[in-house]
Amino acid sequence: MDIRQLRYFQAIYEHGSLLAASKRVHVATTALSYHLGRLEEELAARLFERTPRGLTPTAAGERLHGHATAILRAVDIAVADLRQGDKEISGTVRVGMAYSAVRAIGVPLARKILGDHPKVQLSLNESLSGATFQSLMRGEVDLALVYNPPPDSRIVSRPLLVERMVCVGREDLIGPPGLPITVEELLTLPIIMLQQGVSSGVILTELDLLKRIESRAVLKMNSIQAISGALRERLGCTIATKLSVNIPVAEGVLSYRPIVEPNLSRELCLCEPAGAPRTYVLETVKTILTGLIVEAVESGAWEAELRGADGSPVPAN
Numbered sequence: 416m417d418i419r420q421l422r423y424f425q426a427i428y429e430h431g432s433l434l435a436a437s438k439r440v441h442v443a444t445t446a447l448s449y450h451l452g453r454l455e456e457e458l459a460a461r462l463f464e465r466t467p468r469g470l471t472p473t474a475a476g477e478r479l480h481g482h483a484t485a486i487l488r489a490v491d492i493a494v495a496d497l498r499q500g501d502k503e504i505s506g507t508v509r510v511g512m513a514y515s516a517v518r519a520i521g522v523p524l525a526r527k528i529l530g531d532h533p534k535v536q537l538s539l540n541e542s543l544s545g546a547t548f549q550s551l552m553r554g555e556v557d558l559a560l561v562y563n564p565p566p567d568s569r570i571v572s573r574p575l576l577v578e579r580m581v582c583v584g585r586e587d588l589i590g591p592p593g594l595p596i597t598v599e600e601l602l603t604l605p606i607i608m609l610q611q612g613v614s615s616g617v618i619l620t621e622l623d624l625l626k627r628i629e630s631r632a633v634l635k636m637n638s639i640q641a642i643s644g645a646l647r648e649r650l651g652c653t654i655a656t657k658l659s660v661n662i663p664v665a666e667g668v669l670s671y672r673p674i675v676e677p678n679l680s681r682e683l684c685l686c687e688p689a690g691a692p693r694t695y696v697l698e699t700v701k702t703i704l705t706g707l708i709v710e711a712v713e714s715g716a717w718e719a720e721l722r723g724a725d726g727s728p729v730p731a732n
Contacts (some may be wrong), residue, residue, distance in 0.1 A: 416454060416458075422487065423450050423451065425483055425487065426439045426440045427451060431469040458475070462476035463476055485554050503532075504532050504695055506534075507535075507536040507696075508535060508536070508537055508557055508558065509555065509558075510537065510556060510558050510559070511540045511547040511550045511555075511558070511559035513542070513543065513544035513562055514659065515578075515656060515659045516683065518658060518659065519717045520708060524539070524704065528703070532696075535699070540556055544563075547561050548561045548565070558685065560575075560684070560686075561683070561684055564686050570686050570687070571686065571687055571689050572684040573684055573686075574682055574684050574724070575721070576712060576717070576721050576722055577682050577683075578658070578720075579657075579678060579679070579718075579719075580654050580674050580679035580680060580681060581655060581656065581671040581672060582596050582604075582671060582672045583653050583655045584652030584653065584669060585647075585649045585652075585669060585670070586670040587649070588604065590672060593671075593672065593673070594672055595672060596675070597675055598628075598674060598675075598677065601652075601674060602627065604631075604652050605633040607632065607635075607652065608629055608634070608635050609637065634650065646663075647663070647668055655671075656681075658717055683719075685701065685704060685705065687701075
């Protein structure tokens with residue numbers, strides 16, 4: 416198996432026929448058929464079913480497609496990186512972020528890239544934190560800012576900051592703004608949660624406590640907008656950070672109370688695939704990301720405690 420065969424395979428997979436694929440890669444259909452046959456022989460697996468409508472990938476073909484996509488992307492990145500050398504930084508970087516991270520540094524990141532590195536193509540993907548982590552696992556993004564990422568040997572996670580969690584809702588539901596609320600008091604209120612199995616683990620890592628809180632949930636949603644609307648309508652309260660609700664709080668629509676006994680917090684990490692190529696463009700974007708986060712925390716725009724690479728607190732300046 417070689418890179419050329421993988422590119423031929425990808426063309427056949429994407430176009431569903433030898434004729435269309437041959438036009439894509441500028442190779443005769445007979446040559447494509449030969450290389451496909453060699454590939455299937457080497458792998459001892461049929462990669463496509465031949466039908467009157469064209470070629471349909473088998474289960475083995477689907478699996479090879481995933482591997483080939485990652486391999487060819489890594490090759491393209493390596494070639495672009497080495498050709499770049501000391502030239503101006505260029506290339507495409509796909510960054511996944513949770514909602515709160517986008518609120519804090521999404522626009523500053525775009526501004527920094529456009530101003531300082533105009534040849535870098537930034538793809539910014541916003542989703543719930545659990546979905547962001549899954550996008551990283553599937554190879555859909557190169558870097559991800561994820562809250563409480565689960566341990567996985569395929570992913571390298573670097574702690575960046577820790578945020579305190581607060582109870583958010585209408586004042587006439589949760590009580591006096593700013594007054595601490597214990598977890599036991601919180602459990603007496605109607606709670607709105609992110610859907611379990613997708614992102615609820617980003618709230619806190621204490622699983623027993625998480626289960627208790629989830630058992631009190633009157634609603635479970637996978638939409639930040641839906642939860643925000645439900646809070647405004649006094650359907651319940653939720654557990655969040657000050658950053659994620661600072662606008663409705665400033666407007667006087669919602670209030671928050673710090674959660675105590677115990678204090679609840681979540682950790683934001685910069686995650687990337689283990690063994691990913693250390694290219695100029697990726698390292699540049701990582702440096703910009705971490706710099707913007709430090710700046711946001713030190714300026715007070717992001718109320719959080721910075722963490723060092725080992726997870727220990729960083730002394731405030």
